[in-house]
Amino acid sequence: MIDQYIYDGTFEGFLTAVFEVYDRKPTRVKIVSERLVTVNFFDEEHTIYTDQAKSDRVWKGIEYRIGKKAGNLIYKAFLSEQSDREQVLLRIIKKGFKGENVTDNFADIDVLRLTNLVKIVGREKHRMDAFIRFRLTKDNVYFAEVEPDFDTLPLNAIHFKNRYADQKWLIYDRCRNYGIFYDLKTVNYVQLEISNDINSSLAAPFYFTHDEMHYQDLWKNYFKSTNIPSRKNMRLHLQHVPKRYWKYLSEKQP
């Protein structure tokens, strides 16, 4: 029999579950996000209620005893949302607390998986840094929509804050239905209703500034002019800019 620790899917919730593992010492345990849980008759289910104090203690423990670098990797790997993440990270944390190296020992299968999760999240984060396209709204906010493969916005926040310190901006994750908003002072998490017609060209003048359309048009033209037809290589192009990102790229709009 396995004990299933069911938590709310947040990083704090996960750390709370880790705390409970150390506290209750189950023999066999599986930490599962409530969104992915499947009922089965053999396992015992326990609901874990996210507890900030417990989560903080685990986080401090990780940073202090395993190291800041490891903490960073664990957080990034968590954002991958892959179904094995809780199990891998729990084993990593256990190994780390026992004093094993969990950042460079690539001969260890969990360390390799951790590295791999960090890599795919890092790549997606980097893609978002690159592919986000702001449009200037009539109320003077630079607005962008994204649909990243993993939950990368928390990682993108600092990059955009450092870069666009003098303009208000909002980046909205349409998959996970939340966004990050910078109000010239701080970045906050926000949730909003976005009208369905915001991406239709007919309604665009209603939401966006007059110049906005012109700049998109200039950018599209620029994109075309830089191409060198005698070197054309669509395979390579698609490898760098996979089709699933085109939806929100200004230069790819008809």
Next chain:
Amino acid sequence: MNFERIKEKLNILADAAKYDVSCSSSGSKRANKNKGLGDSSGMGICHTYTEDGRCVSLLKILLTNHCIFDCAYCVTRKSNDVKRAAFKVQEVVNLTINFYRRNYIEGLFLSSGIFKNADYTMERLVLVAKKLRLEENFNGYIHLKSIPGASDELMREAGLYADRLSVNIEIPTEQGLKLLAPDKKREDFIKPMRKVKNEIIQYKSEKKLIKSTPIYAPAGQSTQMIIGATGETDAQIMYTSAYFYKEFQMKRVYYSGYIPISHDERLPSIGTDVPMLRENRLYQTDWLLRFYGFSIQELLNKEHPNLETDIDPKLSWALRNLQHFPVDVNYADRRLLARIPGVGMRSVDKIINARRYRKLGWEHLKAIGISMNRAQYFLVCASSQFETKDRTAAQLKSLIMGTSSSKWRGAYSSQLNLFESNANVTVS
């Protein structure tokens, strides 16, 4: 702004600027200050890629494509019958800022045809950069082209606002230059390069003493050579390149396969293929020199004046120097590990880290991500199964190429169009 007119200019002046392959926007240390706009302290970002697979990171344009010179290899040359246009300084500033704010670009790459004279042109380029920095508080990336023959004073000023400066020497050999650009002297290219190099050194040493010393061209300088326009050998190209790296502390040398643009009997005719595979081999060689600890004499010399096209330069070197192999991955030092075909620099780091915890066998090496089909013949590890047979270089080569489904072979047999020009060259 008159957007229609701007669009027309942008089309002409972006089109004319696209043959400069440099796209780097990294290596600067300019952070956002006073809550201004932009930051170029991180790694450069490619915001999109052209359909030929090149990174688009900067707004790359000419200020004007009017030019008093007639260099045979250049679309902007005086005698070419093309539409001409010129941006006003403020127009370039506005475009840059508005593209940047929308996260289209990392910054500006501004070059120009030479109108009136070198200084007159350079002055305007500097003015654009100055306005961006001082009036717009812009901290994004700025790459300015140094106009050959520009005065030392202007070059000094340019470096105060730009992150990177470059002069393209374009033609790898002096004879070639004489043939294709008779009005140009090599010395005109060298002079601004030397000035910039000296300023960089001076500002750096002053900064050590006085913290408030401004940064000067923090991303250094680069240059570009056109490949395949004048019949030069790979050795001629790479020795020139090695000289520029050493003499002017270049950050990058770019290699640009010549794209036939005119009917001129001094040049390859229109319709000739762009030598993309050759270009890629040169980038690989460049990588081996800068990051893998190879010396130029090992890769190209009197006996081997040209790189092999069917295999990469590292494998080619290994096959000529079988006496160094096999390398024992559990004991060899960094330098030797880096020489194993199929093992990239990242894998070298991983191997060194991982072997502190246990002896590495095939399964670990595979997990680390080295390319087995090449590497297996050149290394030993903590496994009992080895390639024990003694093979000749020719046998090894055919073995590797026979099993290789990699892009090398694909590109070789399907006529050279699978490569990107310069972003992310892979050597392993």
